[in-house]
Amino acid sequence: MSTTLTKSPGAPSATGKARRNRSLVDLVLRARELxxxxxxxxxxxxxxxxxxxxxxxxxxxxxxxNASILALLAVGQTLVVVTRxxxxxxGSVVGLVAFVVGDVVSGTDxxxxxxxxxxxxxxxxxxxxxGLLISFLRVPALVVTLGMLYVIQGVxxxxxxxxxxxxxxxxxxxxxxxxxxVLGVPYLPLITVVVMLAVGYYLRSYSSGRxxxxxxxxxxxxxxxxxxxxxxxxxAYLVSGVLAGLAGVLWLARFxxxxxxxxxxxxxxVVSAVVVGGVAITGGVGTVYGAALGALLITTIGSALxxxxxxxFWQDAITGLLLLLAISVDRVLALRVTRAxxxxxxxxx
Amino acid sequence: MSAPARTAPPALALxxxxxxxxxxxxxxxxxxxxxxxxxxxxAGENGAGKSTVVKTFAGVHxxxxxxxxxxxxxxxxxxxxxxxxxxxxxxxxxxxxxxDLSVAENIFMGRQPRTRFxxxxxxxxxxxxxxLFERLGVALDPxxxxxxxxxxxxxxxxxxxxxxxxxxxxxMDEPTAALTGQxxxxxxxxxxxxRDQGCAVLxxxxxxxxxxxxxxxxxxxRDGTYVGTEDVADLTPDDLVQRMVGREVAALYPKQHVEPxxxxxxxxxxxxxxxxxxxxxxxxxxxxxxxxGLVGAGRSEVARAIFGVDRWDAGSVExxxxxxxxxxxxxxxxxxxxxxxxxxxxxxxxxxxxxxxNMGLTQLRRLRRLTxxxxxxxxxxxxxxxxxxALRLQLKYARLxxxxxxxxxxxxxxxxLAKWLATEPSVLIVDxxxxxxxxxxxxxxxxLLSELAAEDLAILMISSDLPEVLGMAxxxxxxxxxxxxxxxxxxxATEETVxxxxxxxxxxxxxxx
Numbered sequence: 001m002s003t004t005l006t007k008s009p010g011a012p013s014a015t016g017k018a019r020r021n022r023s024l025v026d027l028v029l030r031a032r033e034l035x036x037x038x039x040x041x042x043x044x045x046x047x048x049x050x051x052x053x054x055x056x057x058x059x060x061x062x063x064x065x066n067a068s069i070l071a072l073l074a075v076g077q078t079l080v081v082v083t084r085x086x087x088x089x090x091g092s093v094v095g096l097v098a099f100v101v102g103d104v105v106s107g108t109d110x111x112x113x114x115x116x117x118x119x120x121x122x123x124x125x126x127x128x129x130x131g132l133l134i135s136f137l138r139v140p141a142l143v144v145t146l147g148m149l150y151v152i153q154g155v156x157x158x159x160x161x162x163x164x165x166x167x168x169x170x171x172x173x174x175x176x177x178x179x180x181x182v183l184g185v186p187y188l189p190l191i192t193v194v195v196m197l198a199v200g201y202y203l204r205s206y207s208s209g210r211x212x213x214x215x216x217x218x219x220x221x222x223x224x225x226x227x228x229x230x231x232x233x234x235x236a237y238l239v240s241g242v243l244a245g246l247a248g249v250l251w252l253a254r255f256x257x258x259x260x261x262x263x264x265x266x267x268x269x270v271v272s273a274v275v276v277g278g279v280a281i282t283g284g285v286g287t288v289y290g291a292a293l294g295a296l297l298i299t300t301i302g303s304a305l306x307x308x309x310x311x312x313f314w315q316d317a318i319t320g321l322l323l324l325l326a327i328s329v330d331r332v333l334a335l336r337v338t339r340a341x342x343x344x345x346x347x348x349x
Numbered sequence: 350m351s352a353p354a355r356t357a358p359p360a361l362a363l364x365x366x367x368x369x370x371x372x373x374x375x376x377x378x379x380x381x382x383x384x385x386x387x388x389x390x391x392a393g394e395n396g397a398g399k400s401t402v403v404k405t406f407a408g409v410h411x412x413x414x415x416x417x418x419x420x421x422x423x424x425x426x427x428x429x430x431x432x433x434x435x436x437x438x439x440x441x442x443x444x445x446x447x448x449d450l451s452v453a454e455n456i457f458m459g460r461q462p463r464t465r466f467x468x469x470x471x472x473x474x475x476x477x478x479x480x481l482f483e484r485l486g487v488a489l490d491p492x493x494x495x496x497x498x499x500x501x502x503x504x505x506x507x508x509x510x511x512x513x514x515x516x517x518x519x520x521m522d523e524p525t526a527a528l529t530g531q532x533x534x535x536x537x538x539x540x541x542x543x544r545d546q547g548c549a550v551l552x553x554x555x556x557x558x559x560x561x562x563x564x565x566x567x568x569x570x571r572d573g574t575y576v577g578t579e580d581v582a583d584l585t586p587d588d589l590v591q592r593m594v595g596r597e598v599a600a601l602y603p604k605q606h607v608e609p610x611x612x613x614x615x616x617x618x619x620x621x622x623x624x625x626x627x628x629x630x631x632x633x634x635x636x637x638x639x640x641x642g643l644v645g646a647g648r649s650e651v652a653r654a655i656f657g658v659d660r661w662d663a664g665s666v667e668x669x670x671x672x673x674x675x676x677x678x679x680x681x682x683x684x685x686x687x688x689x690x691x692x693x694x695x696x697x698x699x700x701x702x703x704x705x706x707n708m709g710l711t712q713l714r715r716l717r718r719l720t721x722x723x724x725x726x727x728x729x730x731x732x733x734x735x736x737x738x739a740l741r742l743q744l745k746y747a748r749l750x751x752x753x754x755x756x757x758x759x760x761x762x763x764x765x766l767a768k769w770l771a772t773e774p775s776v777l778i779v780d781x782x783x784x785x786x787x788x789x790x791x792x793x794x795x796x797l798l799s800e801l802a803a804e805d806l807a808i809l810m811i812s813s814d815l816p817e818v819l820g821m822a823x824x825x826x827x828x829x830x831x832x833x834x835x836x837x838x839x840x841x842a843t844e845e846t847v848x849x850x851x852x853x854x855x856x857x858x859x860x861x862x
Contacts, residue, residue, distance in 0.1 A: 205468040207461045210450070214458050217447035224445060225458045226430065284449035337497065 032278035076243035084283030091266035097248025102165030123245020131237035160260030167256025178253030216283020358421030366415030408432030438511030501532035610634030613807035619664035639822030687774035759790025
């Protein structure tokens with residue numbers, strides 16, 4: 001009968017078991033970042049062998065410049081996806097912001113600050129609308145942000161009226177942001193890295209940051225633990241919107257010439273980058289570093305295809321393939337890890 | 350073990366509490382006092398009101414009359430947060446954790462130790478968690494993710510969480526239902542440690558031997574009323590069963606006598622690993638066989654396996670002499686099986702769909718044939734058949750096109766029955782056919798089942814309602830912890846014999862613990 005108490009079986013062996021469990025899980029978590037890094041290395045080396053110009057200073061710089069905006073959006077998207085939500089409106093926010101800010105500064109000598117204020121303001125507004133509808137009115141995120149995507153696009157077309165912003169009219173101070181740098185390192189990747197480190201640090205080291213993961217991991221448990229779910233989800237959309245606004249200004253700074261449908265379709269690219277980077281679409285798992293690496297990988301594939309003279313049509317197909325691969329691998333690994341952990345806790349009970 | 354002399358007021362108490370949900374009286378004049386340093390059992394049959402007591406303590410329900418008292422002072426819990434703040438922690442049978450986060454983070458979510466700059470102090474957090482586990486005498490790694498932890502370990506994490514919040518009252522709602530014997534032993538060790546450190550513990554279990562192993566006092570409920578509180582040392586298990594049952598079997602249940610025909614359903618040595626083991630029985634035409642047992646004994650799981658919803662690992666199922674392939678509800682239906690599931694809302698009905706559509710769901714192919722227009726289904730054929738069944742079952746409805754969700758529970762159950770009877774089965778499995786149904790409709794469902802048996806249908810009825818089991822069944826099969834422990838003919842079936850087998854105080858049972 002259950003009254004006869006046995007001492008829990010040897011403490012040291014149980015600790016050993018726990019340690020093995022941890023290293024197994026660590027390995028799987030890091031495996032994602034390692035495998036992206038490996039894929040990147042193979043891609044870069046392979047392409048460079050075929051065409052050494054791929055690794056020229058300008059070539060490398062171009063990749064980082066192109067990846068910066070995508071990675072910036074991926075950082076914001078990570079915050080949203082980790083809470084088991086999604087933000088599909090970021091692409092059209094970038095397009096709208098790039099055009100409106102371009103329009104505001106064109107032919108004036110307005111500098112960077114007003115441009116940033118307008119851009120981030122628009123982004124924040126879009127984020128607030130998303131956040132209010134999703135966290136307070138509890139409308140499903142997919143529908144809200146899809147709706148916002150089209151609404152913002154419509155506004156964008158209305159504002160643009162078929163016109164375009166010409167680089168020649170954009171003040172030099174803004175163009176400098178997109179093309180200059182300090183000590184040979186361009187500004188764009190610097191900005192992205194700073195934002196990424198800040199958000200990454202916040203998510204990992206602050207109590208409220210961990211709550212984003214808690215919400216995505218088990219919303220019911222989060223509610224019971226007293227996590228302010230609505231406030232956190234709202235914040236996630238606000239940050240995603242703000243970063244999309246910033247990305248819009250950077251877009252203008254980098255390209256100078258802007259038409260209305262700039263960055264259309266980028267929302268899916270961003271989501272792909274995030275998922276390829278190891279952020280679970282079901283929430284609770286993933287880092288901004290992984291997401292940024294995912295963005296870098298997707299951008300590099302695009303550049304490599306150009307250098308390898310492969311039709312650019314293939315880029316989307318390859319991105320899609322990568323996405324399917326990433327999700328399938330996640331699923332298989334998750335099942336295996338769960339099974340392995342369960343088996344061990346059963347054996348050592 | 351004698352209870353300690355009590356001078357201090359109880360840490361947590363219900364005093365003369367009553368609570369109703371609509372017309373159903375869940376609790377009536379219930380008093381229960383939890384003292385620091387004691388493990389207090391709450392005993393009663395399914396539906397006796399145990400969960401309502403737990404939820405009242407947890408701040409989920411507020412009593413209609415009577416008081417909740419903390420340290421002798423009356424309080425009002427406006428929600429779970431209030432109860433938590435008063436030091437009450439509830440450990441549910443299936444804990445809710447964050448699978449992706451570490452064990453330590455699960456314990457301290459929202460209350461992590463911080464450094465001077467507001468960052469999480471991971472080292473302090475892990476050390477704190479390790480100290481908690483040491484105090485509980487279990488070896489868990491704070492940095493391990495919660496995913497993959499056994500239910501027992503998840504409960505330990507929940508207990509650690511409770512202690513870290515300095516809970517003084519721990520309520521364990523059937524914590525042992527999903528545990529192995531060794532895990533139960535560890536949980537008991539932890540519970541004793543907490544008791545000795547001055548916690549008050551409310552312990553709920555269907556396993557009587559556990560109550561006698563760990564509890565000092567026991568409060569018994571029956572049909573929502575308070576029976577009494579006694580020292581466990583003064584009781585025998587039989588006394589306790591007597592207290593839990595002790596009522597007359599009402600004459601509500603009109604099973605007509607039918608001479609059983611040939612075997613319609615034959616289940617041989619059916620086993621699903623870790624769920625049920627070696628289950629064999631037969632049901633003959635014209636017979637109603639009840640499958641009794643406590644919640645979690647594996648009854649519904651057996652039904653699901655027979656019907657092919659779940660896979661089985663060993664054994665066989667024969668319907669009218671034909672073996673069923675495993676895990677194929679389609680084959681089961683074709684062979685003449687019908688399953689009326691336990692949970693109407695989730696499994697039995699599409700609540701937003703109309704009555705006629707719901708009834709038609711199981712027979713789309715037949716409706717198509719009757720319509721005779723290729724893949725099309727005629728609305729009129731569907732409606733005519735639905736109207737036939739509605740009449741036959743005396744369904745109370747306004748229009749057949751109304752959504753099923755607007756019907757009363759009893760009438761919803763009739764729609765589910767119609768849906769399955771329309772497939773013209775030879776074996777009907779009903780899982781808790783009258784749960785949550787008012788008394789009048791309940792009698793109608795019983796009459797209907799009896800009539801169906803008289804029409805040569807073989808019926809397997811899973812029920813936790815003992816009077817219903819005793820009144821309706823020609824034979825009673827009893828399950829305990831995944832095994833059939835008794836087969837009791839109608840003449841010998843009493844509340845005592847069935848409960849004895851269901852709680853495992855009968856012969857070979859209990860060796861799993």
